[in-house]
Amino acid sequence: MEKIYITTAIPYVNGKPHIGHAVDYCLADCYARYHRLKGDEVRFQAGTDEHGNKIAQKAKELDLPVQDYVNENANKFRDFIKKLNVSYTDFVRTTDESHEKRVQEIWRRLSDHIYKAKYEGWYCTGCERYVTKKEFDETGGVCPDHQKPYEELQEENYYFRVSDFKDRIREAIVSNEMRILPEFRKKEILCLLEESPDVSISRPVSQLSWGVPVPDDPSQVMYVWLDALSNYITVIGFPDAKDFGEWWPANAQFVGKDILRFHAIIWPAMLIGLGLPLPQNLVSHGMVLCDGQKMSKSIGNVVDPIEVLESHGLDAFRYYFLRHIDTFADSDFTWDKYEEAYNNELANDLGNLVQRLATLADKNQIVISRDNNSRLSDEYIALMDGFEFSKAFDLVWNKIQELNKRIDEEKPWSLAKNGEIEKLKTCLHNLIDGLLTAVYELSPFIPDAAAKIIDIFSGKITTPKVPLFPKNHN
Template sequence: MSFYITCAIDYPNSRPHVGTAYEKISADTIARYKRLAGEDVFFLMGLDEHSQNVEKRAHEEGLEPAAFCDRMEGVFREAWKSVNVEYDDFIRTTEERHHRAVVAMVERANASGDLYEGSYKGLYCVSCEAYYLERDLEDGLCPIHKKEPAWREEDNVFFRLSSYGDKLKALYEEHPEFVQPATRRNELLALIDEGLEDVSVSRASSGWGVPMPGHSGQAVYVWFDALTNYLSALGFPDDTDRYQRYWPADVHLVGKDITRFHAVIWPAMLMSAGLPLPATIFGHGWVLTAEGRMSKSMGNVMDPMVVAEQFGADSLRYFLLREVRFGRDMEFDYERLIGRINADLANDLGNLFQRTLTMAKKYRDGVLAAPGAGASVTGLPEKAREVVDTYREAMDRYDLQGGLVAAWELVSAANLAIDGHKPWELAREDDRTAELDSVLYELVEALRYLMVLVSPTMPEKARAMAGQLGWSLPSEEWMLDSLLESAPESVQVNPGDPLFPRLDPDDFLDPA
């Protein structure tokens, strides 16, 4: 089965922020999980370069927009690498392959009779690059930028979005999974019921942008340009192998603020072009910044590279995905980040790992053989299977928090098994050798399960676990299915450095 996942493409007018990183980390975790589940995954990210804000920023830096974007591409790629995000392709909307796809989409919509020329008057937020209706403003201000929009009037090409209301409604009803989470779906159904208005799809060109076919002096405006990246990266309009293999997308992961463009304009554009529709638009919540007592000596405390450097990329990833249910807003707070690292990672998982491997080394020189068939001594193998089912069920619903909660049930069960069976007492009793063998082996097996279950969220730590567990299969070849069938006859573990050293909050936070 193929699985195609995309993120929103970012404006490169500023460096990525923890909130931008949150989306990429979420998508990367889903992509890694799907690979683990045996799917043929294609994960796309990229940059939305044809923005007036990008052009403006480039000129402020004394650069041509193209040269500025080339530089920012490096900045973004480096940031994503620093948080262990690995994509299959990185599309830039200034690329020739993208330009061709945009022209093809415009031509298809035109052939369907969905484009017309008109004059547009309205309130325009320059930062959003979007017109607002009076009723959508808050106290007369753009709800996102809290700035007063300016009155603007221009001759543009329009897309007949108004004629797609019934079709979109039918789509939402036949496919309740099309917009997730459900709260977003309900908001959009209400919007469609109010009646959709046609949208402007071109604007006066400054020379930066894809020229609007058949309308000199106009450039293709946001929707037909940016949204089309999901197709152009696959080789559209050519009928490539990649396109055949991955279109339609399984999930477009986007921020809640742009969910409506993806769930309303994008499917209408695809219907107009006669192309199949994606399965799901998932609108995630925002990362709200609460810098709190974070020491300013750290530098920019909302730069993902700085946070990853200070706390570890995988610890940051764990915190972002564990803290709130996926889809809701989260507050990024350093005290909570440090608290989670110490409690869940250093204490629960890290300690379990360290204790188990140290005992295996001390009592059995690190070599453990599988016990004979029959019921387990600790109940951990049975618990592990149950946890894998819960984990899969959660992850398949994009409940990334639920997947981690499930894995931590096994962490708790294994910690309880150590306390209950007291291997240090068994080691002193000559007639309980077999029992100790089983307890240690079952604990190490639980850790092997955990290594696989945490690998989508914490790929680097999972590889470190594999090294100490003596598990030589490269992580790209790990599979959830074979995990269940591959209990080794014997293992040799090698305890090493602690996975998650405890953090002292005083090293990071200013005094209260």
């Protein structure tokens, strides 16, 4: 039995949960459930990022105290995670008092690598980020996302000296001490590492008030990185919790590909500065596209995860996003594809199989003495350990389709008609055993459906009154 610590990126709570968050949670949850099946002990973090000007401004627009505004939004995210049946164990908010205290301690411990310097350059308030000379030139001085000219800025900030750690980070990436997945991103990160500048980690209090105060300097407030990235260790009690060392380093940290670079450069720099080991796996997933295009408000093709969730329920949601959205590459969502996957695969392949087997067993009063179905195939384990979730899902689905072929070939209904009861028993026993073995492997992906199927075939089998995946259901 191993201790496995899994993390998800913490969303910035100035808006609604989107599909990208959902993918992050589903992948991490699938991995957590897989480890629990193997008998490992799992700790699983989720949380929310709640500081910064965008949040303070939004609260002001709504005429709400900032804390009330973030409380409300943090709850929205927590509800969303619950709706996805994500089995997290720890929830961290960057406005938690314990997080803030711990982050200040982290700052103190990194102080040998922190210096104060003057920043002169451009800034986008919409993005809440500094703009490099190169970006300024490429965009003609106008933010492409906000269509606003960059502001000229002159201020004193604290910087974190990333350059102190570059050699060590490169070594960790190259040797797979900190494995970056997918493999093809590794080269990209190594290039970015070379040109990575020191990062600003604070802003003057006059520019930013909604944040964690910098220790021993009331004129400055922490800005983004140190505060947000620290959540992965503050939530499990760094530095003083007794069992912190039992859980850190994380076995797997799940992030979207757009934020991989911060997790693969700034975050390990912080950890090395703190004398802590690096995460074992940084798993970056692709983006969900809509009709081959990036989802964006201006195109008007943003898919609301809640709407998807409500159309066919949670199993369908997790099914689609864990199987048809490739774990690593960008993949497409369309409503047509979603409907098709629901009707042809979930309802036909799996739902019908369950219904046929349960009906036959019920009609012929067959009691199944169940074999041990709690086993995972070597091939499945290899794929899951390699974070190839969509491939592992395909593997199990092939087994479901194989069972459908077998039921058509072996025709248990004619065995029943001919009174060949012994043969019928053996036939159904084998088919149901095959189904339950596949369902065991499916359970990290679609836990609710898996639990229902196991329940149907436990004890006296009765025909389910409602099919597992009713068609034309809305």
